[in-house]
Amino acid sequence: MAFFLETLIAGLFAGLMYGLVAIGFVLIYKASGVFNFAQGAMVFLAALVFVTLVERGVHFWVAFAATSALMVLVAIAIEALVLRPLRNRDPLTLFMATLGLSFVIDGATQFFLGTDVHMLDIGIEDIAQDYGGLFISQFDIIASLIVVALVAVLALVFSKTRMGISLRAVADDTLAAQSIGIRLPVIWRIVWSVAGIVALVAGLLWGARQGVQYSLSLVTLKALPVLIIGGFSSIPGAIVGGLIVGASEALADIYLGPLVNGSVSTWFAYILAVAFLLVRPAGLFGDRDIERV
Amino acid sequence: MASLLELSDVSLSFRGVTALNALSFAVARGEICALIGPNGAGKSSLLNVINGVYRADAGDIVFDGRRFEAIRPGKAARLGIGRTFQHNALFRRLTVRENVLAGLSRHGGASFIENVFRFGRDRQERRDFSARADRVIAFLGLDAARDRIVSTLSYGIQKRVDLARALVSEPKLLLLDEPMAGMNQDEKTEMSRIIAEVNRAFGTTIVLIEHDVGIVLGLAHHIVVLDYGRKVADGAPDAVRNDPDVIAAYLGTVH
Numbered sequence: 001m002a003f004f005l006e007t008l009i010a011g012l013f014a015g016l017m018y019g020l021v022a023i024g025f026v027l028i029y030k031a032s033g034v035f036n037f038a039q040g041a042m043v044f045l046a047a048l049v050f051v052t053l054v055e056r057g058v059h060f061w062v063a064f065a066a067t068s069a070l071m072v073l074v075a076i077a078i079e080a081l082v083l084r085p086l087r088n089r090d091p092l093t094l095f096m097a098t099l100g101l102s103f104v105i106d107g108a109t110q111f112f113l114g115t116d117v118h119m120l121d122i123g124i125e126d127i128a129q130d131y132g133g134l135f136i137s138q139f140d141i142i143a144s145l146i147v148v149a150l151v152a153v154l155a156l157v158f159s160k161t162r163m164g165i166s167l168r169a170v171a172d173d174t175l176a177a178q179s180i181g182i183r184l185p186v187i188w189r190i191v192w193s194v195a196g197i198v199a200l201v202a203g204l205l206w207g208a209r210q211g212v213q214y215s216l217s218l219v220t221l222k223a224l225p226v227l228i229i230g231g232f233s234s235i236p237g238a239i240v241g242g243l244i245v246g247a248s249e250a251l252a253d254i255y256l257g258p259l260v261n262g263s264v265s266t267w268f269a270y271i272l273a274v275a276f277l278l279v280r281p282a283g284l285f286g287d288r289d290i291e292r293v
Numbered sequence: 294m295a296s297l298l299e300l301s302d303v304s305l306s307f308r309g310v311t312a313l314n315a316l317s318f319a320v321a322r323g324e325i326c327a328l329i330g331p332n333g334a335g336k337s338s339l340l341n342v343i344n345g346v347y348r349a350d351a352g353d354i355v356f357d358g359r360r361f362e363a364i365r366p367g368k369a370a371r372l373g374i375g376r377t378f379q380h381n382a383l384f385r386r387l388t389v390r391e392n393v394l395a396g397l398s399r400h401g402g403a404s405f406i407e408n409v410f411r412f413g414r415d416r417q418e419r420r421d422f423s424a425r426a427d428r429v430i431a432f433l434g435l436d437a438a439r440d441r442i443v444s445t446l447s448y449g450i451q452k453r454v455d456l457a458r459a460l461v462s463e464p465k466l467l468l469l470d471e472p473m474a475g476m477n478q479d480e481k482t483e484m485s486r487i488i489a490e491v492n493r494a495f496g497t498t499i500v501l502i503e504h505d506v507g508i509v510l511g512l513a514h515h516i517v518v519l520d521y522g523r524k525v526a527d528g529a530p531d532a533v534r535n536d537p538d539v540i541a542a543y544l545g546t547v548h
Contacts, residue, residue, distance in 0.1 A: 181370030181399025
């Protein structure tokens with residue numbers, strides 16, 4: 001029983017990390033109506049810039065602030081160079097543009113900062129400790145506290161500020177939002193900046209666990225089933241979707257793996273996502289009729 | 294200059310299909326101007342041109358003494374053109390109050406950072422906006438629905454929220470696209486009273502599209518009749534009612 005619980009808990013923690021990546025997608029989906037394929041590249045870029053700064057002796061928080069500033073600049077550049085020229089285009093065009101963007105960001109990052117794998121130490125030990133008979137890693141606990149805090153901050157900004165109202169207004173009806181004078185470019189810059197900073201946090205936590213390397217960019221592929229299950233337009237959905245994917249794939253790996261003689265976690269999330277598509281195509285928290293105007 | 298909005302020879306076509314054909318008319322400051330005409334006459338296209346959703350192929354539009362150049366909906370809003378939509382284009386997952394607050398966006402000077410940390414210009418604006426939103430909500434009799442999510446409200450109430458959202462920013466010109474569509478007679482009468490009241494109390498110039506000719510004749514000061522993108526008649530309600538062209542094009546036919 002303890003083993004089952006430990007597996008479940010480890011899976012849920014992993015799920016929160018998936019959710020963290022998925023939040024970046026949800027933010028951009030809500031504001032720009034596009035699945036931002038470049039989100040993974042943004043995670044990679046942020047983590048690699050951060051680790052490079054830290055390796056050169058820059059203080060942790062200075063590096064964090066500098067990388068955040070860079071992500072804001074990237075957001076402004078994306079708005080000016082990609083989103084604005086393509087506005088009012090079909091979402092598929094926009095999606096293809098983000099696909100291209102992911103190659104540009106991945107390529108530029110590796111061109112300037114190299115392709116080495118960097119170890120990242122963010123000062124949290126990844127050692128399991130005994131909590132009343134259950135062995136849980138301190139890293140997992142702190143990482144999930146960070147995720148919860150981030151979600152809480154985002155929820156507050158979205159619900160309590162006037163800018164939050166504008167952001168939700170754009171997500172609900174873009175044309176009406178423009179017609180009452182909401183400046184779409186400003187909203188896009190802000191949302192892409194926030195998604196960039198979420199990418200930085202995700203990059204640090206993922207990077208600390210598996211090293212900062214190109215494979216961080218591929219978290220995009222893991223976020224997809226999370227978003228299909230949780231719904232593309234809901235932040236709580238991203239978290240719940242992440243938890244479902246994390247927990248179910250951890251359990252499937254242990255209990256289903258031996259039956260099929262292989263690692264189940266590489267594909268289980270996708271099978272689950274397909275099942276959701278058949279039963280509940282909008283996801284658990286998504287809107288039925290999401291469409292970009 | 295007496296007119297707030299002046300169109301001269303405005304044309305618009307979609308892939309060869311003419312929606313507006315060399316249309317000219319003027320809307321005087323402070324009046325209620327109604328656009329009527331059969332379906333497909335170009336009424337909604339015309340509002341969309343004034344609001345910057347579409348750009349006219351030819352012709353001039355002068356608003357408040359300034360010529361329109363490459364206008365977009367956001368810019369139109371900042372110049373003081375508010376609008377409501379035929380289909381309710383409300384922010385349906387937001388509350389009534391949040392919808393109305395969103396309507397004040399063009400007046401916001403505070404930056405995102407000020408909004409988030411609630412300092413600087415945000416504090417003053419927050420108080421000011423909140424008071425303005427509450428005033429408009431009360432004016433339109435929406436107090437009871439204030440904190441309800443818009444998608445849970447009845448259609449008639451949603452129409453009123455749409456009007457509140459446009460009105461709160463104190464536009465110089467208010468465009469209403471079928472504000473009474475889908476309403477029963479009582480709701481229409483009530484909405485008509487509200488529109489007249491808005492016009493009287495705030496002096497807002499209003500251009501509206503409405504199919505119910507009975508309501509329009511009672512409400513508008515000025516009527517422009519369109520048919521196939523052309524202006525058929527233009528004048529005071531009494532003159533328009535008796536115009537033989539209008540009777541032929543619109544009033545006399547069945548739709």
